[in-house]
Amino acid sequence: MYQAQELIQQALIKALHQLYQITVTQVAVQKTRPxxxxxxxxVTFQFVKAAKKSPDVLAQELGDYLIQHENQIVKFNVIKGYLNLVLNQDFWFSYFSGTQNNQTIGYRSKRSDAHQIMLEYSSPNTNKPLHLGHLRxxxxxxxxxxxLKANGHEVIKxxxxxxxxxxxxxxxxxxxxFGNGETPASSGMKGDxxxxxxxxxxxxxxxxxIELLVNEGYSKEEAEKKSPLMLECQQMLRDWEDGKEAVVSLWKTMNAWVYEGFDKTYKTLGVDFDKIYYESNTYLLGKEVVEEGLSKKVFYKKENNSIAIDLSSEGLDEKVVLRSDGTSVYITQDLGTAIERFKAYPKLKQLIYTxxxxxxxxxxxLFKILDKLGYDWAKECYHLSYGMVELPEGKMKSREGTVVDADELLQEMFETARATTNELGKVDNFSEEELNKLYSMVSLGALKYFILKVDPKKKMLFDPKESIDFNGHTGPFIQYTHARIQSVLRRANQDIKNNHWPQTLHPLELELIKxxxxxxxxxxxxxxxxxxxLIANYIYELAKLFNRFYHDCSILKTEDETVKNFRLNLCRTCAQVISNAMHLLGIQVPERM
RNA sequence: GGUCCCAUAGCUCAGCUGGAUAGAGCACAGGUUUUCUAAACCUGCGGCCCUUGGUUCGAAUCCAAGUGGGACUACCA
Structure with a gap:
């Protein structure tokens, strides 16, 4: 791999030392603004004082030195103390020739120091279908x-x-x-x-x-406790825990309905898992960890017999880890599960929770407690935290029915993709199967890109009244760019030779290589x-750049064979980068659209 | 009350490990196709980068305080 910044940095460090006896270990080298x-x-300002020179003089002297001592740098200019360096065109050709036909461009092959990483995501409840928040x-x-895989790691999803x-x-x-025996089959409804x-x-x-009880004069709190339905529900949970046949059997039946539904949605979305855990198997984990922590004096028993940890010295509060009746709270199970995972996967380096x-x-x-219990991998646990998806009227609440259902949204997007595609009318010779594949690719591309282009940690807004766009800064725009390139390559119908470089590059060609x-x-x-x-925004810039190039420079009509060959080469590499980048977002790119 | 997150164009978002005149898309107004896919390209319009202080040669970016919005602060999961 060629490292332009590294090369310039090293030369600069030397220059600063030899010219001004300034010793630094790092110099920021940034990309020149277009x-x-x-x-x-x-940027030379930072050295002005130490070098006792004016910014322009300093930049000039540094530039002279770099040209003399680093043959990859061929030109420079100084503007208001900014030293702009021009690299030898061969540097870019040389880099570019290394990318030829590299189908894994941008990806690292599995490294020797590869981490085994477990990444947990999705983790739905089985009482309702997936909504927009789950999609994110x-x-x-x-x-x-x-x-992470593209960075050479081994990932267990x-x-x-x-x-x-x-x-x-x-x-x-x-x-x-109220069900009257209704089933997915009898109702035609998806199980979830x-x-x-x-x-x-x-x-x-x-x-x-509750309303009735409140009208009878109870307070809301009392009413919530007295509600016969809730009491019955709590009894049901106890029966389930006791393994009561009828309850367990109903639970199995209804969960099976849900799984069938989820599987369909996962399949549509194109997400998958290497290992699935069920809380019904893990919810009792962690109790022995509590015992262990108690003996290590990390936890203490409170007066009412519950067990807790005091984290006030860490700026956190006291946290109960086991109820006074000896049953688990949620974090008990989380502690147990994390430990279990590191036991089951001895090579595991990192655990990520989405x-x-x-x-x-x-x-x-959770991580603090694991740390206090002495697990040194605790510092390798990471919470991949993301912001809520909000509707214009605020947060989604499933009980209040203000959720955007995942399946419905996917279906709507599919229909929009169909309508748009047909309107544009470029797919006359597509088979029915090809069409459906395209609609799905484009609609998913739009939806996935829409969600992934936003910084995960920020909350994002989704307005169901305004359907997700297919023009501009969108997934379909990038997919379209790919299809466009493929069309050119199909028409070219020729072998692309390597190492045939034109004398000079069009500015957009150079920008594309960069x-x-x-x-x-x-x-x-x-x-x-x-x-x-970061990937999403990067690949948009590349696609935009390519479209400008496509508009300004003809490819197939170019008379000079060397230039034509080079441009085809550039096209092919751009398509590969687009395809590889979109793959990292879970988005497929079409050959034609 | 305490802790954490967020605030950039009418809207949705980039930029934030400090650097040149703060960028896109959408929307709005216009233009480009006898020529490789117009889901494209080009032009225009649009900004006290929440406020005030501080650090610095230099602040949208770092620090502090304030304002506004959100989340969390269960012997719920």
Missing amino acids: EFEGDFTV NNLLGYSVAEI TNIVNDRGIHICKSMLAWQK HLVGKYYVAFDKAYKKE VGNEQDYHFKV SIYDFESVVKDAGDTFNPA
């Missing part, structure tokens, strides 16, 4: 996993399904009471939606009960910061 001539820029989780988790608890009992109870319907039904009936930012505090506490050059470092940054948005 409005100036040059490839890389050095799924897309983010999947993409980060792909990005995992999903811990929250398949037990009071929320599932609510759906079960409501189905028992059917179960979700009864979750909502429970809530409605429950609210009604969970919304409302749980920031929870994970801070942009391609950046891809590798963008992948690295995205991996280091777990941020797919």
